[in-house]
Amino acid sequence: MSDNSLNNLPGGFKGMSQDMGSDQTVFKGVQWGKVMMWIFLLSDTFIFSCFLISYMKGRTSTVVDWPNTSEVFSLHVNGVPVPLLLIAIMTFVLITSSGTMALAVKYGYEKNRKMCGWLILATAIGGLTFVGMQAFEWSKLIHEGVRPWENPFGAKQFGSFFFMITGFHGTHVSIGVIFLFIYSRKVFRGDFDKGKRGFFTSMKSDYVAIEILGLYWHFVDLVWVFIFAFFYLW
Amino acid sequence: MSDEYNQKNTPIKAQSSETTSGSSGSSKDIDYVRPAELPEQDLYHGHSFITKWIFCQDAKVIGVQYFLTAVFTGIVGLVLSWLMRLQLGFPELVPFITAEHYYQFVTMHGMIMVVYFLTALFLGGFGNYLIPLMVGARDMVFPYVNMVSFWMFFIAVCVLMASFFVPGGPTGAGWTLYPPQAILPGTPGSNMGIILMLVSLSLFVIGFTMGGLNYIITILQARTRGMTLMRMPLTIWGIFTATALAMLAFPALLVSCIMMTLDKMLGTSFFMPTILQAGEVLSYGGGSPVLFQHLFWFFGHPEVYIVALPAFGIVSDLISVHARKNIFGYRMMVWAIVGIGALSFFVWAHHMYVSGMNPWFGFFFATTTLIIAVPTALKVYNWIITLFRANIRMNTVMLFCLGFIVTFVNGGITGIFLGNVAVDIPLSDTYFVIAHFHMVMGIAPLMVIMGAVYHWFPLVTGRMLSEKLGKWHFWFTFLGAYSIYFPMHYLGFIGVPRRYFEMYDSPYVTSATGMNEFITVAALIVGFSQLIFIYNIVTSLSIGKPAGKNPWKANSLEWLTPEVPPAHGNWGEKLPVIHRWPYDFNVPGAKEDYITQTTPPSEVISAEVEKT
Amino acid sequence: MNEIENKETVASTHKIGIYLWIWGLLFVLSFFSYMVDWFQFQGLLRWTLILIFMFLKAGLIMAFFMHLFWERYALVNVLLWPMTAIACFIGLMAAEAKYTVLTRLLYFFTGG
Numbered sequence: 022m023s024d025n026s027l028n029n030l031p032g033g034f035k036g037m038s039q040d041m042g043s044d045q046t047v048f049k050g051v052q053w054g055k056v057m058m059w060i061f062l063l064s065d066t067f068i069f070s071c072f073l074i075s076y077m078k079g080r081t082s083t084v085v086d087w088p089n090t091s092e093v094f095s096l097h098v099n100g101v102p103v104p105l106l107l108i109a110i111m112t113f114v115l116i117t118s119s120g121t122m123a124l125a126v127k128y129g130y131e132k133n134r135k136m137c138g139w140l141i142l143a144t145a146i147g148g149l150t151f152v153g154m155q156a157f158e159w160s161k162l163i164h165e166g167v168r169p170w171e172n173p174f175g176a177k178q179f180g181s182f183f184f185m186i187t188g189f190h191g192t193h194v195s196i197g198v199i200f201l202f203i204y205s206r207k208v209f210r211g212d213f214d215k216g217k218r219g220f221f222t223s224m225k226s227d228y229v230a231i232e233i234l235g236l237y238w239h240f241v242d243l244v245w246v247f248i249f250a251f252f253y254l255w
Numbered sequence: 256m257s258d259e260y261n262q263k264n265t266p267i268k269a270q271s272s273e274t275t276s277g278s279s280g281s282s283k284d285i286d287y288v289r290p291a292e293l294p295e296q297d298l299y300h301g302h303s304f305i306t307k308w309i310f311c312q313d314a315k316v317i318g319v320q321y322f323l324t325a326v327f328t329g330i331v332g333l334v335l336s337w338l339m340r341l342q343l344g345f346p347e348l349v350p351f352i353t354a355e356h357y358y359q360f361v362t363m364h365g366m367i368m369v370v371y372f373l374t375a376l377f378l379g380g381f382g383n384y385l386i387p388l389m390v391g392a393r394d395m396v397f398p399y400v401n402m403v404s405f406w407m408f409f410i411a412v413c414v415l416m417a418s419f420f421v422p423g424g425p426t427g428a429g430w431t432l433y434p435p436q437a438i439l440p441g442t443p444g445s446n447m448g449i450i451l452m453l454v455s456l457s458l459f460v461i462g463f464t465m466g467g468l469n470y471i472i473t474i475l476q477a478r479t480r481g482m483t484l485m486r487m488p489l490t491i492w493g494i495f496t497a498t499a500l501a502m503l504a505f506p507a508l509l510v511s512c513i514m515m516t517l518d519k520m521l522g523t524s525f526f527m528p529t530i531l532q533a534g535e536v537l538s539y540g541g542g543s544p545v546l547f548q549h550l551f552w553f554f555g556h557p558e559v560y561i562v563a564l565p566a567f568g569i570v571s572d573l574i575s576v577h578a579r580k581n582i583f584g585y586r587m588m589v590w591a592i593v594g595i596g597a598l599s600f601f602v603w604a605h606h607m608y609v610s611g612m613n614p615w616f617g618f619f620f621a622t623t624t625l626i627i628a629v630p631t632a633l634k635v636y637n638w639i640i641t642l643f644r645a646n647i648r649m650n651t652v653m654l655f656c657l658g659f660i661v662t663f664v665n666g667g668i669t670g671i672f673l674g675n676v677a678v679d680i681p682l683s684d685t686y687f688v689i690a691h692f693h694m695v696m697g698i699a700p701l702m703v704i705m706g707a708v709y710h711w712f713p714l715v716t717g718r719m720l721s722e723k724l725g726k727w728h729f730w731f732t733f734l735g736a737y738s739i740y741f742p743m744h745y746l747g748f749i750g751v752p753r754r755y756f757e758m759y760d761s762p763y764v765t766s767a768t769g770m771n772e773f774i775t776v777a778a779l780i781v782g783f784s785q786l787i788f789i790y791n792i793v794t795s796l797s798i799g800k801p802a803g804k805n806p807w808k809a810n811s812l813e814w815l816t817p818e819v820p821p822a823h824g825n826w827g828e829k830l831p832v833i834h835r836w837p838y839d840f841n842v843p844g845a846k847e848d849y850i851t852q853t854t855p856p857s858e859v860i861s862a863e864v865e866k867t
Numbered sequence: 868m869n870e871i872e873n874k875e876t877v878a879s880t881h882k883i884g885i886y887l888w889i890w891g892l893l894f895v896l897s898f899f900s901y902m903v904d905w906f907q908f909q910g911l912l913r914w915t916l917i918l919i920f921m922f923l924k925a926g927l928i929m930a931f932f933m934h935l936f937w938e939r940y941a942l943v944n945v946l947l948w949p950m951t952a953i954a955c956f957i958g959l960m961a962a963e964a965k966y967t968v969l970t971r972l973l974y975f976f977t978g979g
Contacts, residue, residue, distance in 0.1 A: 030939075037940035044483045044833070045292045047475045048942045053396045056476055056942075057468045060502060063946055064464060067506035070953045071553075074960050075514065075546055079525060081964035083541045084971050091904050109901045116897060120890035123932045127881065170522035170538065177541050181523035185514070222399040223299050232934075239932045243925055250921035254904055255914070503949055543967060546960075553956060600952035604959075613966035616959065 058233045062240045065193075069244050072186050073251055079178040088174035090253050093167075094158070108253050111154050112245065118147025119242040122235045129213070129231035137231065138208040144238060145201035148194050155191050159184070183252070190248055193241050197234075204234055286855040288481040288832050296393045296477070298824055310406075312398035313823045314469075317405050318384030319715065324405075325376040328412055332367035333782050335360040344775025346757045354756040355443040358427030361754060362444075363419075365430025366452065369558065370459060371412055373700055377565035378463070378501065379408060381707060382470050382494045384715070388813035389491050391479025391831050393824045395469040404469070407462025411455045418444070418451035426452045429754060431555070434526040434547050435539070438519040441532075450519060453512040460505045460512075470498040479812075481833030485589065486852070486867055488811045488837045489582065492589050493568020496596040497561045503600070504557035511550040518542070548610050552603035560599040562696050564592055566703040567634055570659050572837070573706050574638055576809045577653040578645035579848055581838035581865065583637045591630035591637075598627040608679045617676040624674035628667070635664055646841065646848075651725030652807075655706030658733045659699050666695025669744065684754070687747025690740045698736045705732065705788065712792070713806050714813060717820050718799030724791040728784065735781030742770045810851045811837035836867035881937070889931045896924045 027050045030036055040049055048056055080087055091104035098106065125140035162183070166173040172180040207213065207226065216225040301307035311317060339360050342352045352360075383401065387394050395401045418425040427443030428436055436442050437449055444452075474487070474495045487495075514525040518539075526547045527539035575582040582588060604612060605620045638660055647653060669691040673679045682688065705728070712720050751758070751767050758767065805814040817827040831853045839850035845862035856864075900920035903913060930936040935943055 032939070034940055037944060040939060040941040042483060042485070044289060044481050044486075045476075045478050047484070047945075049292075049939060051476070051938070051942060053472055053476055056472050057397065059942065059946060060468055060471055061464070063949060064467075064502045064506055067503050067949075067953065068510055070956070071507050071510035071550060074953075074956055075510065075525065075550065077957070078543055078546045078549075078960050078964045078967075081961070082543050082967035082971065084968060084975065085541055091907075105901065105904050109897075112897050112901075113894065116890070116893045119928065119932055120886065120893070123886045123890070124883070127883065127886065169517065170524070177524045181517065181525055185517060185523075189513075222397075224297055224399075236933055239928055242932075243928050246921055246924045246928070250900065250917050254900060254917045503952065543964075545963065545967065549956075549960065549963065601955055613963050615962070619959070 052229045054233050055229060055236070058236045062236065065240065069247070072189065073247060076182045076186060076251070079182060080176070083176045083178055085176040087176050088172065088179050093174055094253060105253055107154060107158055108249065111151055112249055114147055114151050114154070115242050115245050118144045118151070119239055121147065122238045126232045126235040129208070129228045132214065132228065134208060134211060134214060138205050141201055141205040141208060141231070145198050145205060148198040148201060152191060152194055152198065155187060186248060186252060190241070190244055193244070197238050197241050200234055201238070204231065286834070286857050288834070291480055298394055299398060300823060310402055312394070312402050314383045314387050314395045314398065314401060315821065317401055318380050318382070320405050321375055321379030321383055321408065324409055324412055325372050325380055328367050329372035329376070331416070332364050332372055333785070335364040335367070337779060337782055339364065340775040340778040342756065344772045355427060356424070357756045358429070359425045359443050359448070362427050362430055363425050367415070368697065369430065369562065370456070371415060373562040373696070374463070374501070374558070375408060376704060377562060377700070378470065378494060378498055379405070379466060381490070381565060381569065382498065383466070384711070385490060385813060386470055386473050386494060388816070388821060388825060389488050389811055390474055390477065391482055391812050391826070391833065392473055392477040393826060393830070396472045396477050397469050400465045401469045404462045404466035407458055407465065411458035411462060414451055414455040414458060418448050418455070421447035421451065423448055431551060432515070434515055434518065434544055435528065435530060438515065439530070439532065450516065453516045457509055457512050460509045463501060463505060467498045467502045470494060471502065479830045479833060485586065486833060486836045489568040489571040489585070489588055489592070490565070491568065492592050493565040496592050497564040500557040500564070500596050500599060501561050504554045504561070507550045508554035511547055511554070515547065545610055545612055548607050549604065552606045555606060556603040557599045559696055560595055562700050564596060566659070566700040567592060569707050570656050570703045571638065572811065573652050573710055574641055574656045575838050575840065576710070576807050577650060577656065578642055578647045579840045580641055580645040581840055583640040585836065585838060587633060588637055591633045594630040595627060598623060602627055605674055608676050609683050621674055621676050625671070628671055628674070631667060635660065635667070651722055651729055652706045652710045654726065654729045655702045655709065658729065659702035659706065662694050662702060662736070663699040666691055666699060670695055682747060684752055685747035686743040686751050686753055689753050690743035690747060693740050698740065702733070710807065712795070713802030715820055716796055716799070717802055718795050719802050719806060720795045720799060721791050724787055728787045728791065731784035731787065732781060735777050735784060738777040739774050739781060742774055746770060808849050810839055810849050812852055815851055815853055835864060839864050885931060889927050892927060893924055896920050
């Protein structure tokens with residue numbers, strides 16, 4: 022089995038051509054579930070890209086003025102408008118949760134059950150905070166009269182794209198939060214140490230599941246980076 | 256000449272036999288295959304009727320389920336096409352075909368055939384059945400997800416069929432569902448019909464994503480020992496590339512479905528410009544209809560290749576097996592498939608030359624379209640060279656393969672016409688286009704599907720299909736399809752527009768009437784001749800000749816399972832070990848005219864096999 | 868890079884320091900991109916800064932939090948090459964959007 026060990030394989034492009042030309046697996050040492058998540062995320066990237074491309078097309082081709090986002094999304098602190106304050110906080114919360122998730126993956130692989138579980142829980146709470154703040158942001162905008170079909174500040178498409186894109190991203194976050202809570206329970210219960218069989222799939226659990234969940238969570242963060250740049254800052 | 260060839264090869268052979276005989280374990284060294292990287296797959300074995308046949312996790316059963324569901328929807332699509340043809344050939348003959356119904360038939364026929372029939376059949380049906388068998392896996396890598404994938408597809412089909420029965424009927428916007436007309440009053444089915452269509456498509460995309468992940472990862476990560484990518488049958492390459500395309504193209508469809516649903520239900524204006532209807536300004540404004548077209552065709556063009564690439568792959572294998580010759584230029588074929596797949600994301604707007612998009616795009620897309628014709632043409636040459644001086648067996652499968660090549664070349668060449676902006680503009684939205692895409696992605700893939708059914712039926716059921724009925728079926732289908740679509744080119748040239756309910760007294764009538772009647776009669780005959788096929792399948796299930804193992808003397812793994820038809824887990828005790836590609840037919844020096852993929856080199860030491 | 872690969876992939880876990888570093892960098896970059904709005908930079912400068920910070924953040928998340936830096940090139944290439952299709956789509960849609968707005972201005976406002 023010595024030729025299977027990853028360390029003896031060449032790296033870089035040489036390694037790539039050797040991996041591609043080899044039998045059995047193309048991605049050496051990568052578990053099925055992890056490849057699945059990566060390919061799914063690639064597909065999901067295309068979904069978000071299509072949303073953002075549509076947004077670019079819609080925003081550029083409308084002849085009505087696009088609202089100034091730093092005014093629309095400003096919060097009043099002591100009567101002084103602070104531009105994009107809430108969005109900035111949301112960004113920081115999401116990055117924080119991404120960091121805790123990365124550490125959870127690390128401790129998962131080290132089979133540090135307690136630490137891993139607490140970090141996943143912290144991530145879930147971070148995600149929940151993010152969704153809560155997003156709900157606050159939505160209700161604030163709705164109070165100001167922005168709707169998917171109309172917008173008092175300018176182009177109709179502003180409201181449409183805002184609710185659709187942040188809604189779709191928020192759905193991803195919410196799904197992630199649900200899974201984070203489920204997985205933190207699984208970690209605390211010790212499913213991954215014992216290799217307990219899954220309820221639906223009847224397949225054995227493994228700590229790689231934490232990394233897969235982590236990939237999803239980081240992707241959600243990654244999408245937010247793009248939404249933050251293109252929708253709020255641009 | 257053959258002597259010369261042998262002489263040239265002798266020293267190399269002698270050398271290799273020397274080295275092997277010199278070492279102690281002679282056969283062991285040349286038969287060496289790397290040890291397994293992964294542990295045996297953990298499988299869930301069904302134990303009741305429900306877990307074995309309905310909510311089944313076995314990819315083979317799921318494949319058959321996909322196949323039957325897809326064929327059912329395909330038959331619905333076929334009947335819809337008869338109704339359309341009846342109206343076109345004999346206007347007002349059937350009283351219930353009103354203009355509204357006609358448009359609904361057009362729409363549903365198109366969507367059913369492209370998405371719910373061909374895509375589901377090739378990837379869901381053939382993909383599920385063949386991928387684990389051909390790469391030497393015990394099952395798909397995520398059997399549970401695979402099962403959910405089928406049931407999502409099933410629900411999508413149910414939602415689609417439900418749209419026939421809602422108030423207003425199914426949508427009548429044409430299969431491309433272009434807004435604004437798709438969701439405005441006046442278009443048939445602009446309320447419930449279009450919503451159900453969009454929901455159904457979204458469900459299909461979700462279900463297909465689950466299946467697609469399985470297909471891709473099974474092929475990339477679960478091959479058996481010795482199975483390198485360049486030893487996979489071309490069928491697998493076709494299905495793999497098509498699935499990869501689907502994973503990247505369906506997102507655009509999903510996004511356009513979501514946005515159009517919002518336009519319809521919430522009144523957003525993604526695709527809706529300012530519209531005056533009956534003198535009133537609607538609440539929409541500022542949206543961009545051409546954006547939908549871009550999104551749709553960013554999905555739609557790869558979709559064409561999602562249907563075509565598995566057909567290319569399958570037909571290559573069928574030709575090779577039934578012509579008893581290795582496929583010419585295997586690596587070229589693989590790269591052509593991959594190249595077509597990659598290029599298919601850069602050609603989409605050639606469907607939109609008359610849409611009012613940025614006129615400069617015509618240059619870009621005409622160029623990429625002509626570039627994509629190059630690998631496609633390479634494949635056609637390779638099929639023909641494979642047949643050249645081959646030991647062709649003129650059975651039903653081979654007939655369908657030959658039928659495929661002819662129709663595909665025909666449809667491909669008209670595609671070159673349509674890919675050029677200057678030629679496309681007078682021809683677009685005429686029957687020439689109808690003829691083109693039915694030839695190239697209707698009849699051609701269908702020929703492959705039928706050939707594939709005749710080829711793999713013995714594997715799935717253990718019994719052969721009747722050759723005699725098969726030949727009748729082929730000639731009816733092939734000649735009939737040609738008599739339907741060949742005259743349509745002419746109709747297109749004289750300018751008969753597509754999607755017109757009736758020509759009334761337009762000047763086309765005199766020259767087109769007779770031809771339209773002829774096409775309708777041919778369509779009815781071809782449609783009914785499929786009953787031969789169904790009869791053949793149904794009767795052969797019980798009275799067909801028992802096939803035994805490997806009836807076609809093929810090399811690829813699916814025929815080499817311990818049980819035929821293969822059982823759950825496919826391979827019995829031990830996974831197969833692969834030593835060669837699946838195309839070693841008629842190898843000089845071999846005892847038989849085929850060397851299976853599992854035959855170790857030590858058993859065919861005197862044969863001049865290709866190094867793969 | 869090769870050294871890291873050899874050292875790190877064995878246990879497939881990395882030192883905690885690298886995560887904390889990346890975490891910190893992400894905060895700093897987010898702060899910078901927020902500052903772009905705070906100081907109300909406009910025009911080309913604004914767009915360049917937004918894009919630079921965006922790609923840096925995305926790159927850090929993908930490379931370190933999603934472990935792409937330590938993955939073998941086969942996976943990295945399979946994941947990144949499809950983005951060319953998206954890049955092409957973005958470029959063409961940008962041109963298309965400009966054309967749409969120009970025709971709208973021409974026909975609806977100045978009168979064609």
